[in-house]
Structure formats: C-alpha cells, structure tokens
Amino acid sequence: MITPDAGAAPAATATRYDASSIVVLSDLEAVRRNPGMYVGSSGGEGVHHLAFELLDNAVDEFAAGHGTAVEVVLHADGALSVRDDGRGIPVDPHPATGGPTAEVLLTTLHSGGKFNGDVYRTSAGLHGVGLAAVNALSAWLRLDVWRDGGHFHQSFRQGVADGPAQQAAAGPDHGTRITFLPDFTVMAATPFAPDVLLPRLEEIAFLNPGLTVTFRDDRDGRTETLRGSGGVRALLMHRYAAATTVHAEPVEIAREDGDLLLTAAVRWTEAYTEGISAFVNTIRTAAGGAHVDGLRTGLVAAVNQHIARHGLTDRATADRITAMDVLEGLTAAVAIRMERPEFDGQTKQRLQSERVNRFVAEAVEQATLRRFADDPELARAVVNRILDSTRARSAARLAGRTARFQRRAVDIDYSVYQRQFGIRSQNWHDSCSWLTDAELLGRHAALCEVPAGARMLDVCCGSGVVGDAFRGKVGEMIGLDITPEMVRLASQRLDRVYQGTVYDLPFDDASFDLVVNREVLHLLPQPERPLAEIYRVLRPGGQFIVGQIMPYGDEDAFWMFRIFKKKQPLLAQMFREEDFRRLLLGAGFTGLRTDEYFLWESIDRWIDTHETTPTHRRQIYRLFYDAPAQVRAVHPFEVAADGSVRDRWRWCVYSLRKPLA
Amino acid sequence: MTELNGEMLAELRAAFLTESMNVQRYAHFAEVAGIEGHLALAELFQKLCATTACVARGHLDLLQEVVDPATDLPMGGTGSNAACALAGELDETTRLYPRLATAAHDTGLADVASWFETLVALKKAHTARLEQALATVTPEGEAP
Structure with missing residues (x-):
C-alpha cells in the first residue's frame, strides 16, 4: 500500500534506449490524408492533441526516471515547443534504415520505443504514431537533441527532412526539444490556446510529483511554473x-x-x-x-x-x-x-x-x-x-406525471410545483444566466407603456426580479407565486407578494394596469386558463408583457422539446412562436408588439439542478453533441473542447393590451 | 424465380418493422448503459444496434423490389424514392400527427400533445424540402 503523495521521482528503468529498441513498421502520407484517425480530429482539438502528444513523450521520460523538468513555449509566430531534460531521443544509426534513429522516429509511423514494453514501463504516448504523426501534420518542425556530449538538430517540412541531420559538440546537457507549427492546410487553422494547454499542464504537474512544468507565452510574456506535490x-x-x-x-x-x-x-x-x-x-x-x-x-x-x-x-x-x-x-x-x-x-x-x-x-x-x-x-x-x-428524483418523476391532466376537470397537483421551485429557491439566481440577465430584464421593461403610478402584478414572480425591472415605471408592485420560499424571496423586491395560483388569481376583476410574466406558461397545462385569469384582472386598456424562450423554427422545436422536457419534467408544452402568438390573441388581447433577444446560456449551469435527473443530464449533452444537421442549420449552439455546452436562446418578449371595450 | 408476395411479403414487412424498431431500442439501451456505467453492456448494445441496422437494410433490399413498406408505392430509384419520402412525410404532417395531437389533448396528455405538435411542424418543413428536391429529379424511364 502506498500513500497518494508518496511519489518522488521514479527509479530509472535499467534498459537500453538506443537504436536497437526502435522498430520500423510503416509510412506517413496516410496521416496527412486522414488526421482525425491519428490525432482524434482535424479541428482545434486535433491541433492541441499534437502538443499533448509531445508533452506525453516528455512526461514518459520523467516517468522512466530521466529528467525533472518540462518546458512548453508558445512562440510569437504561433509555433509551440516542448523541451525535456531526459536522455534525448537516440541519434545513433538505426539498424533497419542506416539513418539516424531520431529521423526514423519522426518520419516512420509505428516506430517507437513503446512497442517494445521494456523501455517504458508505463508509457503515455500514442504507441509510437506520436512523433511521426506530429511531424506529418506540421508545416515545419525542428528537432534538437542534446545527448552523449553532442547537439544534434534536424528540420522537417510536412514530415519530410529538409536535409541531413546536423551535429556539433556540446556540453553535458541532455534532453529533447521539438518545435513545430501545425500545418493548417490539413488541420483547422486553430492557434494554440493557453486555456486549453494550461489545464493539461496542471494535471501533469499534479500527477507527476517531482516534475517541474513551466509554460511561457512569448506573445504576451506570461510565464507559469507548475509544481504539484499532492x-x-x-x-x-x-x-x-x-x-x-x-x-x-x-x-x-x-x-x-x-x-x-x-x-x-x-x-x-x-x-x-x-x-x-x-x-x-x-x-x-x-x-x-x-x-x-x-x-x-x-x-x-x-x-x-x-x-x-x-x-x-x-x-x-x-x-x-x-x-x-x-x-x-x-x-x-x-x-x-x-x-x-x-x-x-x-x-x-x-x-x-x-x-x-x-x-x-x-x-x-x-x-x-x-x-x-x-x-x-x-x-x-x-x-x-x-x-x-x-x-429529488422521486419528485422529478412525480412532476412528469403532473404535466398531464384531465381536460374537463383540471386537477393540478400544486404541491409538485411548490416542491420543485421550493428546492430551487435555495440557489435560484445561480441556477441559470437568463434569470438575472440585465439586458433581458431591460427588454421586458422597455415595452412598458403605462401611466405613472400604475398598479403592476408580477404573476408567478419567482424571486421578483422581473417585477423589480419595472421599478420607477410603475407605482405599486404586487407579486404572486405558488411557492412560500419564492414569496419570501420576492418580498425583498416587491411591495406586496401573495401566495396563490395563476389558475385562480386572488384579485378583483380589472384591478391592475400592468401584468408581467416570464418563462412560466410552458410549464402550465391548459395555458388558456391562466391567460384568461390575467385578462380578467387587467383593467380595460391595461398592458400584458410576457417573455418566453422560443425555437428558431419548425426544424428545431421537436429537438428543443426533448431537451427542455428532460431538463424540467413539468414542461407541458414547447411553444412555437406562431402557436404562442395565436394563444395570446386567442385570449382576447390585441395590439401585439414583439421584441426578440438572443442570449447565450450555459447548459452546464442550466441543468445543474435537482429537477433534472442525472440520466437526463447526460442525455441532454448527447442531444447537443449528436444534434441533427437540420437542427444545427437553424439553431446555434457551441460545444467546447471539454464537452461543455452554450446554447443561443431565442427570447421573444410580447406586449399586448386588453381592449378598451 | 417465385415472386415475393402474399403472406411472405406481409411477414417480411413485419420483420422489417421489428428490426427497424430494434435499431432504436438498442441505441437507447446503449446510451442508458453508458450513462449508468455498464460499459461492457453499452458496447454490446452498440454492436447489436449496428448489426441490426444492417439486417433491417437487408430486409429493405428485398422489399424495395416489390413495394415501399411505408407508403405502398413503388420504390427503387431516386425519383421513386423521393416520391415515397414525400408521400410518407405528407401523410405524417396532414394525418398522423394532427390526429395524435388531438387525441392526446382529448385524453389530457398536454405534454404528449405538444410533442406531436412540434412534429407536425417538423414534417411540414420536410415536406416542403422534399417537394423542392423532387422537382429537380427526372422520373425514371424518361429521358433527362
């Protein structure tokens, strides 16, 4: 048994690492034709993979007991170099070709010390495609090896040597440095990004106690020294x-x-x-x-x-x-x-x-x-x-059932809504970006056209941020929510907050000049009924302002239904823009005005909630990763290298009037 | 060679439906197994899914000589296939999903009804695309 931080530098492997341990197997052109097969993708991920491949080789030297430092430099011209102070790649003539072993390693696929299990006990690199694949996918590459009292260097273009290796006498230094620029004619033109490289360097430092990893970005002079021991x-x-x-x-x-x-x-x-x-x-x-x-x-x-x-x-x-x-x-x-x-x-x-x-x-x-x-x-x-x-998972399952109801006798289990939003009130404003997005709140308030001193109702008010956005434009600010926790939260923002249901508003007819509501109606079965209630409590001529997330078109609505239903099992309908407009006008409102606002939402944050089961969370990621081309064509979203997702939500904000007579 | 017809044709159509359904079931099972951490099972389901897809296509190889199993129209070349696709999507957008949406509303399944409604919209979009595409295809047997 060992303790996790017991790892000092590993003991040197007692084996020869020279030309005889390298086995030649095959050729390079295939790599350039199909980079994805060798480095995972020809996109930005693949470009960074080239750097990781060199890093892994450097770490392997440390793990085999040679060297204590790895230095990564991002050069001003976009090239990247990785240097270690290990033994240095062998440069003696290779038995199979007669050329220097380093050149064989850089130009021949499946030629590496890692095919022969003795040299590296537990190696990281890609079973030997490594160096040759990196070289093949580089516009240019320069190899420097310090070994046996000499300095050996050789340059390559698109995997082919510019000329024979140069050798000069040098001191007792030892190690390898590879500097290369990815070939953007076969890889996506993605520059190396410190925020992709540094997390990997951190991991290397933490997982290899005794190894010092330094990073230098020549473009802005930034340097980082990473030394992990834990x-x-x-x-x-x-x-x-x-x-x-x-x-x-x-x-x-x-x-x-x-x-x-x-x-x-x-x-x-x-x-x-x-x-x-x-x-x-x-x-x-x-x-x-x-x-x-x-x-x-x-x-x-x-x-x-x-x-x-x-x-x-x-x-x-x-x-x-x-x-x-x-x-x-x-x-x-x-x-x-x-x-x-x-x-x-x-x-x-x-x-x-x-x-x-x-x-x-x-x-x-x-x-x-x-x-x-x-x-x-x-x-x-x-x-x-x-x-x-x-x-919480049982509650989510119950919520899924609540989205169903009997058409004639609406029988909604309000306690399910209370439970769902009661739990969520604990971290309401952290639960997604849109809730407190100032621009989105501003778009709602900008539509407001009511006389000074108007009486406003924020219905299903949550924490009251929507109503609060109308401060200064209205007189009295009233809120209503079904969840006691939310009523308490909203009371800090609005003048008075009632607990109650939108299916049966506890207010007199024609008692408000303005009703506001945001991103709620999709959760309510038979939304005609709450809309009729809102209509009832508005005075004739009064204004209704309502915001909802909408699909971009016919081709992504079904896909958004799947995602939103998995996120929130209470979802009763995924409105399409035209359905929603028809619903509002069908309730008797007139004078429709619409504003559209696009907001990038972090899906990782949005689904980090108790109402989304762990299985659903993973399925939501899959829905983004595997989104059909027809969906991608109309609905923008981004998947980052680490798998996180940002979705560009289309918000529609509507203003309507209750007719005067 | 004896023609494929009668009871055998009906049985083959049924088998095609079964295997097409299995492809989706196995894909789903694989996803869930992966999420729950049963990696070996996830892999097995993925393999079954791929092989079963190949089986279903084999059934279709036989069926396409006779009839499109979804629309009962002749299929085979791109002209007829596009016509089959259009007929199928058209049926789904005008008959199948509107009917299901109404039925779901009537039984109080608000979320299920909404799901079908998103599909009416989707199929409508598909129909429009296929109509456009069909206009560019020369029917079989006619000179281009």
Whole structure:
C-alpha cells in the first residue's frame, strides 16, 4: 500500500534506449490524408492533441526516471515547443534504415520505443504514431537533441527532412526539444490556446510529483511554473475549489498490485452534476473506461453496504437508491498506472480492461467503507446527501406525471410545483444566466407603456426580479407565486407578494394596469386558463408583457422539446412562436408588439439542478453533441473542447393590451 | 424465380418493422448503459444496434423490389424514392400527427400533445424540402 503523495521521482528503468529498441513498421502520407484517425480530429482539438502528444513523450521520460523538468513555449509566430531534460531521443544509426534513429522516429509511423514494453514501463504516448504523426501534420518542425556530449538538430517540412541531420559538440546537457507549427492546410487553422494547454499542464504537474512544468507565452510574456506535490487529492481540491462540498476532506484510495497502481480521491458536493477527472499513465481519458467504471461500481457498492448495515433508509427511499443517486454531485480524480493499457482508438479516450475494472472497484469499495467506519460524521453527511438525491428524483418523476391532466376537470397537483421551485429557491439566481440577465430584464421593461403610478402584478414572480425591472415605471408592485420560499424571496423586491395560483388569481376583476410574466406558461397545462385569469384582472386598456424562450423554427422545436422536457419534467408544452402568438390573441388581447433577444446560456449551469435527473443530464449533452444537421442549420449552439455546452436562446418578449371595450 | 408476395411479403414487412424498431431500442439501451456505467453492456448494445441496422437494410433490399413498406408505392430509384419520402412525410404532417395531437389533448396528455405538435411542424418543413428536391429529379424511364 502506498500513500497518494508518496511519489518522488521514479527509479530509472535499467534498459537500453538506443537504436536497437526502435522498430520500423510503416509510412506517413496516410496521416496527412486522414488526421482525425491519428490525432482524434482535424479541428482545434486535433491541433492541441499534437502538443499533448509531445508533452506525453516528455512526461514518459520523467516517468522512466530521466529528467525533472518540462518546458512548453508558445512562440510569437504561433509555433509551440516542448523541451525535456531526459536522455534525448537516440541519434545513433538505426539498424533497419542506416539513418539516424531520431529521423526514423519522426518520419516512420509505428516506430517507437513503446512497442517494445521494456523501455517504458508505463508509457503515455500514442504507441509510437506520436512523433511521426506530429511531424506529418506540421508545416515545419525542428528537432534538437542534446545527448552523449553532442547537439544534434534536424528540420522537417510536412514530415519530410529538409536535409541531413546536423551535429556539433556540446556540453553535458541532455534532453529533447521539438518545435513545430501545425500545418493548417490539413488541420483547422486553430492557434494554440493557453486555456486549453494550461489545464493539461496542471494535471501533469499534479500527477507527476517531482516534475517541474513551466509554460511561457512569448506573445504576451506570461510565464507559469507548475509544481504539484499532492497527487490526485490536490488535483481534486484544485479543480473543484469553487464547489460547495458535503464533507471537507476527500476520501482517498491508494492500492498497488503487480503492475497496477491506483490513486484516487473522491468528494461529494452540493452540485448536481458529476465531475470525474480520470487518467491512465497520466493521460486524461476523456471518455472514462474501466477505471472510471470501477470507481463508480466501488462507490455504489460501499454506500449501499453502509446504508444496509446501518438501516439508514426510510420508507420513502427504501430500495430505491440507484447508482445515479450515489453519483450525483460526486467529484473525483482517479489515476491508474499500468503496463500495456488498451484503449478504444488512437487518442486514448477510453480505457478497456476488465482486470482494471475489478481492481479499482474492489479497492474503492474497501477504502470507502473503511473511511466511513473511521469517520461517522463524514459517512452521515454523504449518506444524507444521497438520500436527498433519491427524494429529488422521486419528485422529478412525480412532476412528469403532473404535466398531464384531465381536460374537463383540471386537477393540478400544486404541491409538485411548490416542491420543485421550493428546492430551487435555495440557489435560484445561480441556477441559470437568463434569470438575472440585465439586458433581458431591460427588454421586458422597455415595452412598458403605462401611466405613472400604475398598479403592476408580477404573476408567478419567482424571486421578483422581473417585477423589480419595472421599478420607477410603475407605482405599486404586487407579486404572486405558488411557492412560500419564492414569496419570501420576492418580498425583498416587491411591495406586496401573495401566495396563490395563476389558475385562480386572488384579485378583483380589472384591478391592475400592468401584468408581467416570464418563462412560466410552458410549464402550465391548459395555458388558456391562466391567460384568461390575467385578462380578467387587467383593467380595460391595461398592458400584458410576457417573455418566453422560443425555437428558431419548425426544424428545431421537436429537438428543443426533448431537451427542455428532460431538463424540467413539468414542461407541458414547447411553444412555437406562431402557436404562442395565436394563444395570446386567442385570449382576447390585441395590439401585439414583439421584441426578440438572443442570449447565450450555459447548459452546464442550466441543468445543474435537482429537477433534472442525472440520466437526463447526460442525455441532454448527447442531444447537443449528436444534434441533427437540420437542427444545427437553424439553431446555434457551441460545444467546447471539454464537452461543455452554450446554447443561443431565442427570447421573444410580447406586449399586448386588453381592449378598451 | 417465385415472386415475393402474399403472406411472405406481409411477414417480411413485419420483420422489417421489428428490426427497424430494434435499431432504436438498442441505441437507447446503449446510451442508458453508458450513462449508468455498464460499459461492457453499452458496447454490446452498440454492436447489436449496428448489426441490426444492417439486417433491417437487408430486409429493405428485398422489399424495395416489390413495394415501399411505408407508403405502398413503388420504390427503387431516386425519383421513386423521393416520391415515397414525400408521400410518407405528407401523410405524417396532414394525418398522423394532427390526429395524435388531438387525441392526446382529448385524453389530457398536454405534454404528449405538444410533442406531436412540434412534429407536425417538423414534417411540414420536410415536406416542403422534399417537394423542392423532387422537382429537380427526372422520373425514371424518361429521358433527362
């Protein structure tokens, strides 16, 4: 058993790393024809992958016990260099070709020390396509090697050597530096971005105690020195520093067995989304795989055992705790080192290994149970958090049923709305950007045309921000909401707030000059009825201002229905612009004016809520990732390299009048 | 060779429906298995999904010689296929989904009704696109 921060610099591997350990297999043109196959994509992700490939090679040298520093420089001309102080790539003549081994490595696919398992015990790089693939996809590349008292350098263009290698005497320095500019004729013209490079450099520093990683951006003079010593625990604390945690100290797991070495740290947070950073031989595995699978399995087993052993379920939650409940709000960093890992595809997105799965699951289960036994306070906090998820999931399922009603006898279970928005009131304004977006609120207020001293009703007012946006334009500001928590929140902004339902407003006919409402009617079955109530309480000539999110057209409405229904099971209808207009005019309103406003919403934040189940959350991401071309053609959204999503929402704000007679 | 018709044709059409449905079921099962962390099962479902899609297309290879199983119109070349697609989408936008939306409203399923309504709109858009596309295709048997 080892502790997570026990990793000093690893011991040197006692093997020869020279020409005889490099095996020549094949050729390069294929890489340029199909970059995606070798580096994951020909887009911005692929461009950064080229840098990561060099980094991984440098880290491999450190892991094999050679060198202590890696330096990454982003040059003024857009090129990038990675330098290590390892042994230096072998430059002696290669037995298969007679040319320098370094040149073979840079020009021949599948030629690398990593095909021969002895040189690197647990290597990170891409099984040897690495250097050759980077070279093939570079407009130019310069290799510098310091080794055996000499300085060797050679230049390449699009993977082909400019000329023979140059060699000069030098001091005792050793190491490798590769400088290259991606070839934007075969890759997307995406410049290297510090905000993509730095998180990876941080991970490398945390996961390789003893290694110093420096980053310099020559374009703005910025330098960063990253030196991690805390392993996965420190990485977890750093990465999720902003989260509200359920327990202060993470649960740590460490185990070694044969070639397998696991370190992991897990901590539950009050967020709803799961965040797992997973690594195999320090390479991030974005799509997880056996180690992540094992971590989840182990945690679920441990929690269920603990709950059963201590009889902690109540009648409402008994037998209904699922894996998704255990994983809600979980943050984790898990790193495994192993020999000859197998992955799906070339870019190591997903680890495949049944033995790793079993090894990790068992280690995690045992370590977690031990920690629960040692720290009852932590166990209690975690279990309560999980039982809360189970209850929230039941509430969400109930909400899905509430969206259905009998046509004649409307029988709405108001308590479901109260529960949903009561829980959400705890972090209402953090739950998405649109709620407090000043420009959006301003667009509503800008439509206001009522006499000074007018009496306003903010109906289904939530925290009262919409009504508050009309301050100064109206006299008395009244609010109404169904949820007691929201009534309390809104009372801080509006003059008076009533608790009640929009299906049966507790106000006299013709008692308001202005009614305002935003993003509510889609949640209400039979929206004609609340609209009739709003019409009733307005005085003749009074104004109604209402805002709703709308699809862009016929081709994305069904897709938005799926997303919004998964986000909020109370959704009763996805209005299309023309349906909504017809509904408003059908209620008797006239004098329609419309304003349109586009707002970028963070989907990650929007769905980080109790009303969205963990399964739905993942499905929502999939709906964005796999959106049909016809949807993409009309509905703009952005998926970042880390998988997060920003959606450009189309807000429509309407102004209408109740006719005078 | 004996013609494919009668009961065998009906059975083949039914089998085509079953396998087409299986493609979607397996795709869904794979997604859920992946989310729940059952990676091996997710992979198995993905493989079943891919293979089953190939099976369904095999059924269609046979059916297309006789009839479009969705519209009962002749299919095969792009001209007839586009006509089949248009007929199908047209039926869905004018008959199938409006009827389902009304029925859902009548039974109090507001959210289900709204879902069908978004599909009426979608299919209407598809119909318009297909009409445009069809105008550019020369019917089979005619000189271009």
